[in-house]
Amino acid sequence: MEFQGNCLITQSGGPTAVANASLAGVVTEALNYECFEEIYGSLHGTLGILAEKIVDLASESQQVVRGLRVTPGAALGSSRYKLRMSNDLDRILRVLEAHNIRFFFCIGGNDSQETAYRVSQLTQENGYDLRVIGVPKTVDNDLVLTDHCPGYGSVIKYVATCVKESACDDAAMGQGDLVTILEVMGRGAGWIAAGTSIAKRRDKPNDPPHLIYLPEVAFSADRFLDDVQRVLKQEKFCSIVVGEGLVDHDGNYVAVSGGQTDALGQALPGRVGDYLKGLVEAHLGIQVRTSKLGHGQRAASHCSSQTDNDEAFLAGQAAVRAAVGGETGKMVTLLRGDGDQYTCETGLADLSEVADAIKAIPHSWINDDGISLNYQFFKYASPLVTGEVAIPFENGVPQFVRLSYYGVERLLEPHNLD
Amino acid sequence: MEFQGNCLITQSGGPTAVANASLAGVVTEALNYECFEEIYGSLHGTLGILAEKIVDLASESQQVVRGLRVTPGAALGSSRYKLRMSNDLDRILRVLEAHNIRFFFCIGGNDSQETAYRVSQLTQENGYDLRVIGVPKTVDNDLVLTDHCPGYGSVIKYVATCVKESACDDAAMGQGDLVTILEVMGRGAGWIAAGTSIAKRRDKPNDPPHLIYLPEVAFSADRFLDDVQRVLKQEKFCSIVVGEGLVDHDGNYVAVSGGQTDALGQALPGRVGDYLKGLVEAHLGIQVRTSKLGHGQRAASHCSSQTDNDEAFLAGQAAVRAAVGGETGKMVTLLRGDGDQYTCETGLADLSEVADAIKAIPHSWINDDGISLNYQFFKYASPLVTGEVAIPFENGVPQFVRLSYYGVERLLEPHNLD
Numbered sequence: 001m002e003f004q005g006n007c008l009i010t011q012s013g014g015p016t017a018v019a020n021a022s023l024a025g026v027v028t029e030a031l032n033y034e035c036f037e038e039i040y041g042s043l044h045g046t047l048g049i050l051a052e053k054i055v056d057l058a059s060e061s062q063q064v065v066r067g068l069r070v071t072p073g074a075a076l077g078s079s080r081y082k083l084r085m086s087n088d089l090d091r092i093l094r095v096l097e098a099h100n101i102r103f104f105f106c107i108g109g110n111d112s113q114e115t116a117y118r119v120s121q122l123t124q125e126n127g128y129d130l131r132v133i134g135v136p137k138t139v140d141n142d143l144v145l146t147d148h149c150p151g152y153g154s155v156i157k158y159v160a161t162c163v164k165e166s167a168c169d170d171a172a173m174g175q176g177d178l179v180t181i182l183e184v185m186g187r188g189a190g191w192i193a194a195g196t197s198i199a200k201r202r203d204k205p206n207d208p209p210h211l212i213y214l215p216e217v218a219f220s221a222d223r224f225l226d227d228v229q230r231v232l233k234q235e236k237f238c239s240i241v242v243g244e245g246l247v248d249h250d251g252n253y254v255a256v257s258g259g260q261t262d263a264l265g266q267a268l269p270g271r272v273g274d275y276l277k278g279l280v281e282a283h284l285g286i287q288v289r290t291s292k293l294g295h296g297q298r299a300a301s302h303c304s305s306q307t308d309n310d311e312a313f314l315a316g317q318a319a320v321r322a323a324v325g326g327e328t329g330k331m332v333t334l335l336r337g338d339g340d341q342y343t344c345e346t347g348l349a350d351l352s353e354v355a356d357a358i359k360a361i362p363h364s365w366i367n368d369d370g371i372s373l374n375y376q377f378f379k380y381a382s383p384l385v386t387g388e389v390a391i392p393f394e395n396g397v398p399q400f401v402r403l404s405y406y407g408v409e410r411l412l413e414p415h416n417l418d
Numbered sequence: 419m420e421f422q423g424n425c426l427i428t429q430s431g432g433p434t435a436v437a438n439a440s441l442a443g444v445v446t447e448a449l450n451y452e453c454f455e456e457i458y459g460s461l462h463g464t465l466g467i468l469a470e471k472i473v474d475l476a477s478e479s480q481q482v483v484r485g486l487r488v489t490p491g492a493a494l495g496s497s498r499y500k501l502r503m504s505n506d507l508d509r510i511l512r513v514l515e516a517h518n519i520r521f522f523f524c525i526g527g528n529d530s531q532e533t534a535y536r537v538s539q540l541t542q543e544n545g546y547d548l549r550v551i552g553v554p555k556t557v558d559n560d561l562v563l564t565d566h567c568p569g570y571g572s573v574i575k576y577v578a579t580c581v582k583e584s585a586c587d588d589a590a591m592g593q594g595d596l597v598t599i600l601e602v603m604g605r606g607a608g609w610i611a612a613g614t615s616i617a618k619r620r621d622k623p624n625d626p627p628h629l630i631y632l633p634e635v636a637f638s639a640d641r642f643l644d645d646v647q648r649v650l651k652q653e654k655f656c657s658i659v660v661g662e663g664l665v666d667h668d669g670n671y672v673a674v675s676g677g678q679t680d681a682l683g684q685a686l687p688g689r690v691g692d693y694l695k696g697l698v699e700a701h702l703g704i705q706v707r708t709s710k711l712g713h714g715q716r717a718a719s720h721c722s723s724q725t726d727n728d729e730a731f732l733a734g735q736a737a738v739r740a741a742v743g744g745e746t747g748k749m750v751t752l753l754r755g756d757g758d759q760y761t762c763e764t765g766l767a768d769l770s771e772v773a774d775a776i777k778a779i780p781h782s783w784i785n786d787d788g789i790s791l792n793y794q795f796f797k798y799a800s801p802l803v804t805g806e807v808a809i810p811f812e813n814g815v816p817q818f819v820r821l822s823y824y825g826v827e828r829l830l831e832p833h834n835l836d
Contacts, residue, residue, distance in 0.1 A: 073583075073590040074587075078590040161720050161816055165720065171820075172433045173496055198815060289712060291714055292712075296587070385813075385814030396616065396800065397578050
C-alpha cells in the first residue's frame, strides 16, 4: 500500500508578506495527491501541536486559499517557542501519532527549521514514519544553502520604495542641512538594510540612500560623522539606512534595549536610529528625522514583489512534491540559474545543515567604504523585487482573509492525551 | 488690453504625496490661457523669491509634467520660512516686479496660506496688480473652509493600510499578550490618527486599530492602561494608533522632544509612541512593539488615493481658472456635494479667513470612549481614500521625476536687485 496519512502544516517565527502564499502552495498542491488523507494546520507553530490546537485546512473555501496568497502575516498563527528537551518531544510524538500525521511541513526561518530537524530526528529514532519538509520563510534572508528566502524580495521592495519616496520629501525640505535616518529590521545580518540600495538607479551611486550601515561592518562613530558631513557637502540631504543589529568593533550592539531579551532569550538591539540621531545632533548640530518601520515592513503586502510571491507559493508546492517523492529531513531551497536572465527553481537541502546556521552578506559585495553595496549585490537583489502584486482593495483599504478558526477556535476534537 | 503677465508658483510647508499633482494642475491649466506669458516656479517656497531662485516651468517636458502627478514631495523644493516684517516684503515686491509676475499660486498649508495672504495684502497696498490664489495642501487636513485638504486622503489610505497589514502580523504573534503602537503625524490635530479607523470594516468596531489616541482628547495614563487591558481580554493583541501631538489635561504634550523647536519656533512633540510603550511595560509588563512611519508617510505615493490625486490636480487647475477670472486673495476649497454619492467640486475662500486658522476634528465625530470614531467620521473619510494610483515601477521600485533644475540649478537670470 502506498504511504499515506494526514499532513500537518505549521508556520513559525516572524511572519512575512508571503508566508501565507507558501501555506497556500502547500494546501493547493497537497489536494492533488491522494496520499494526503487530511490537511491540517497547527495554531501558533509548535505550541499548537503541544496544545493539540489543530484545524482542518481542506475545509477552507477556495476563496480563502486564494486570498491567502496576498494576505500578510501567518494565517495559522505563529510563535517563537523553543522546544524543551524531553517533555515537549514526547508530547509532540504522541500528538502526531494520535492524529496519524505522516507529513509535516514547517514554514519558517532558522529556529523553525531547527525545530523541524529535531522533530524529524525524534520520529526517526522512535520508528515513527513521518516525512518532514521545511519551507524557507524569513525576511532576514539568512538561511544557508538557498539562494534567497521567500519574504526577502517583498520586504526590500517595500523598504527601498520607502527610501525613494522619503528622499523626494528630503529633497524638498533639505538644503544641505537635513539628515534622515530609516531604521530597518535585521538583527543578525544586514540583508534588509543592504536591500534598500536597489532604490538607487543603476550607475547613480549618489542616489539615496547615501549611507547604509550594516551589522556586517563594525560601526565607528567618527567615520559615521565624517560620512554624513561628506554627503551633506554634495547633496541637499543625507539619507541613511541602518539595520537594527548594528555592532561595534567588539561585536556589541551599539544601541541596546535596556537588557531586554526576546522569547528565545536573545538580547534585543535598541533604537539604533535614535542613537545615530543623537550622534549627529550632538556633534554636527544638524536636524535629523528618524523613522522606524517596525514589524509592519515584513507585512507590507501592498508593496510586495510578484517574483517573491510566486516563489513562496512554488516553495510550498515543492515541499509537497518532495514529501510525496519520499523525501524527509529536508528544506526546500531556491536555486538561481546561471544565465543572464534570472531564473529560479527549487532544490532540497538537509535540515541538519540548515538548522542554526546563518548566512551573512558576502563581504565581497560590500564596497570598501563600508556604506554601500557593489554591483554583485545589485545583480543578486534586483530580480527578487520584480513585479508588483495586485492586492484587492475594498473601500480604499486592502482586503485580507482569515482562516475560519479565527475568533471561533474551530478546532479538531483533541485526544486529551494527558 | 487683457490683464496678462508671468505667473509664479511656490510650494511650501510639508510635502505630500499629491503636492506635485497640484503643481501639474497649475502648469497644465496655465498653458491653456494666453494671459500667462511665462510660467515660473520659485525654489523652496518664499526663500526662492527672496533669493531670486526662479525656474522656467513651461520648458519642462510633458513627460515630466505627467510624472509629477505621481511623484511625492515638492518638486520645486519647499521651506517653512516665516516672513520677517518689512525687509522680506519689500524684497518680494521688487522681485515680483522685476520678473513681471502678475499671477501668484501658493501650494501649501496654514503657514503658506498666511504668506500668500500677506503677499496679497502687500501688493494691494503698493498698487501692484497681482492675482494671488492659494492651493490647499496638507496631510494634516486642518485648513478651514475646505471640506478636506489634498494630501489627506493619501496619507490615511497609507497609514490605514499599514495598520491593517501590521494587524495580520500581530494576529499571528499575539495571544492576548501583545501591544502594538503606531505613531503617526499630526501635531495640532488628530486627523491622521483618526483616519486609521478606516482600516476597520464597517460594523466591525472591534477590528484594529483597537485604540486611537487623538490630540483632541486629553490623555489620561490610567484610562489608557485600562483601555489596553480591556482590549487584551477580548483580542489576541492590542493595536494602538497615536497622533504625535498627544496632550494632557493641561494641554501640554505628554512627550516632549528635549526642548526642541521647529523652524517656526513651535515646540516639538517627542516620541509619544515610546512614552506609551513605557507606560505599558512599566505597569502591565506586556511586550510592546512600536513603529514610527515618520515623514515617509506623507510621501507614500505607492499607496496613495486616486480620489486625492485627482482632487489635488483639480485644485491646481481651479486656482488658475480663478485667477484668470479676476479673483485674488483667495484659496481654492474642496466642496462636498450633499447627495449620498460622494461628489466634490471646487470653491473659493478668502485667504484672510484661512490664514492661521486650524480645523480640529469635530468632537461629535469622536465616540464617548475617546478612543474611536463614529459613523460620521467614517462617512467623511471613506470616500477620500477611494481608488489606487498606479505609479510606474522600473526595476521593481517606483520611478519618479525631477524638474530639470535639480542638481543643475538652471535658474532664470537674476536681476541682482541688491
